[in-house]
Amino acid sequence: MWRREKIWNEAGPAERRLAGLALNPAAPVGLLLRLLADGPPAARMALCGDRDLPVPVVDALLTHPDRWARAVFASSPHADPAQRARLVDDPDYVVKGHLAGGPPNRWTVRRPRLPDLTVVHIINTYDGEMVQGIECQISAGLRRDMPTHPDRKVRLWGVGSWRSLSAELRAALLADPDPEVREYAEQQARHEDPQWVQRELPERSCHARTGMLLHDALSRAVIDSVLTAPVGKGDRAMIAGNPSLPPDVVVLLAGDPDPEVRERIAHRPDLGAAELRALAVDPDPKVRLTLSTHPALAESERAGIDYEVPEGGYFGPTYQPSPPRDPAALRRDALSTHPLLRRRAAGDQLLPPDLLDLLAADPDLGVRVTLAQNHPDAPAELLLRGFLEYAGDDRAELLTRPQFPTVGLAAYAEHEDPALRALAARDPGLAPALADRLTRDSDPEVRRTLARHPNLPAARIVELLEDAELAAHAAANPALDPSLMEELVNALAHAAS
Incomplete structure (x- = not known):
């Protein structure tokens, strides 16, 4: 959010310290309330957008005069959706827009859904462009029920899923008692x-x-x-x-001189046997690779195709199909010899336990990391292995999983990769002297993460409170003396007076 960035860039050292204190998990509720009421904008932005909040602080926030504080909380990925939903009737359009838009893009896949009643209320009361933002915050159950929902505006949203609706649901919408729903359904049917x-x-x-x-x-x-x-x-x-x-055009385009056309054709489920055979030996490797994943092929036929799976790629969180995939098809893919099919299965959050165990030991990096990124029960050792072996841009997503391990991570404190050295900050058994040394590491991210470690010696925490780079992170350290927390806030009050 541009405004948050502007506020942070304009904040001085004392304000940044208070922003760090606002994130301190050991900060008492009374202190958080003081920061909310009287703290500088940087502290309010951190408090409302970068942590979960105790209920008393949420209660106070709902009527806070700073609309940007309310707006940041309305789209916070750390806030309980039911708490964010309490701002649904906020008088300010900026707050409503942030609530409807939800958490930022990087949280889209695992974005917590708003309560169904809140979504229905937004659909009925928010302006057109603003209401479009809730698309990624709709629960699977409400999305399924939209075409038959008793509320006409919700049924209008249901029409928007026209291509995935059954013939029966389409017919019902075309005969809907509401003329606007019927008209929209007719527009889709055209x-x-x-x-x-x-x-x-x-x-x-x-x-x-x-x-x-x-x-x-x-x-x-x-x-x-x-x-x-x-x-x-x-x-x-x-x-x-x-x-x-039509079939004759499928046959024609299967032999098109443009490999992009042939690659698109290779995706089609209605390919005939002759086209399958021809595309399996296509001179273009991308066409052969695409054809090798075709559902009509037996495993023996798949194995006979000269394809090569490229190294690397995106192995992050994936969108979940709605309705869910057929369990038999999911199992078939998980047991396939083809890495791309196993990767497809690994991205499904409904993968059963036996297949989870199987794919967790898969020889393909893409399978293992995709599984780690998506399955809610991915084991801790798989998450750590994925982080150690994967270097993609979304690598850090693995650290957001609650079951990511902590014990023993101090072993990576000397690793040449700073991202692995930073893992030591997650180890509750990290030696105080090592924590101290890592706050002086050559990598800024390592320094920042270690400044928050509760095993950091008290004297070093106090020292870092005066460090321009690390003061905010030291103030967020849960081992910070409560009396120092009070001093930081009192200093603000004295400065204001």
Whole structure:
């Protein structure tokens, strides 16, 4: 949030110390209330956005005059969604916008869902653009019930999932007693009418044309025009994955000279045996790799394809399918010899315990790390192994898992990788002298994390309170003497007077 960054950049050393104190897990409720009421903006921002808050502090926050403090709490990833929901009727639009928008993007996958009643209230009372932000905060149960919900505005949201709805639900929405719901359903149904699509398809490359070529029902005339006189370079690749493509065109595009088109075709579930055989020996390695994961192939056929899984890639939190995957298909993928299929299975949070144990020992790094990032019961040793072996940008996500281990991490205090040296800060048995030494490490992140370690000698904590770089982190140390906590806050009061 730009405003928080501006406040922090403008804060002086004393204000930053108080911001650190606001994050101190040992700070008493009374002190937190004082920081909320009289603390500088930097302390309020940290208090409201970077930690969980005791209920009395939340109670006081709800009527705090600083709308930005309320707004930061409304979108805090550390706050209980039920507590954030208490701001649903806040008088300020900024606060409402933050509540609807929810936690920042990096928290999207594991973003805690708002209570269903709160979501329904937001849908009914917030402005159009503002209400769109709740999309990632809707529970799976409410999302499933939206097309049949008694509230008409919620049913309107349900229509937005048109492509995934059953024929029965579509028919019910087309006959809905509310005219606005019926009209929206009719607008969605038009995309299944090839003649309507043919009339409305833009004649120039644009976002609307792309969406229609990818997803809408295409007439033969539209398909032929793309094949013979495409408007844009990517038109043929776009229609290659369209579900309405007739079999003869699938056959034609399976032999297209453009490897991107063939790769798109290789994803299709309706490939014939001849196309499967041809694409399995395609000269392009990306096409062969895509085809090698096709659900119609037997494991022996898969093994006969000359494919190579690239090293590296994104092995972070993944979106969960709704409705959940078929358990038999999930098991088939988990037991496959193909690493990409096992990675797909490893990203499913509903993977049963026996498959969790199996994939936790998988030889493929991508399988292990994807499992560690996504499964709620990923074992501690798997999380640590993933952090040790994986160097992707989302590596730090593993540290957010509550079962990430702590005991024994001091063993990495001498490691050449500063990210591993910083793990020592999580070890409750870290020797005080080693904690002290690591606050002088060459890496700033190691210094910052160790300044918060409760085993840090008291004298070093006091010393760091005067360190421009580490003062805020020392103030967040739970071993900080309570009398010093009071002194820091009292100094603020004296400065104000």
